[in-house]
Amino acid sequence: ETGVTQTPRHLVMGMTNKKSLKCEQHLGHNAMYWYKQSAKKPLELMFVYSLEERVENNSVPSRFSPECPNSSHLFLHLHTLQPEDSALYLCASSQDSLAGAALNEQFFGPGTRLTVL
């Protein structure tokens, strides 16, 4: 496989469930990102990891818990979500998160469409 993959593509969960979203990049990149895209709203950056260290957390509620076990994998653990958390969750990677623009083109996965009932 090439590029950035995300699983599952669609997820329906209740407010009391615990689930995880998975992202994998096959590009040899050092930085990975989680974005949230709600209906008719701009993409919102949630988390940034560089070399497996979290470098950005944009005031995301604690019911979203990221994990980056290595530079190729990124997870988003979900628990006790609310219906307003229903959105498209996008993962992206770039060669480096803090370097110059030439190295920071972001490649996106197809996203996970999450519905919280």
Next chain:
Amino acid sequence: DAKTTQPPSMDCAEGRAANLPCNHSTISGNEYVYWYRQIHSQGPQYIIHGLKNNETNEMASLIITEDRKSSTLILPHATLRDTAVYYCIVYDPGNQFYFGTGTSLTVIP
């Protein structure tokens, strides 16, 4: 916050050039202009980026004005598959991308 202004929507006839404008009057000297597009319910796709000079690749051309306060993305021969939301982003290296609401381009047969 977004540093760019784009029209919310545009139409373009299939086979014609699509010219998508973007204003970024507060851009600073070290900030780049990036363009991404997002086809419905898919992840954004990188198109092109530039700093001062005009750029061209296999997907599009980017024309940046001399004062760098605005730019235009040109899709030379639009196809139906180019229907998407196009995001113009002013990017400061080392900071995050801010996507804004973009321009929804509809290519009409």
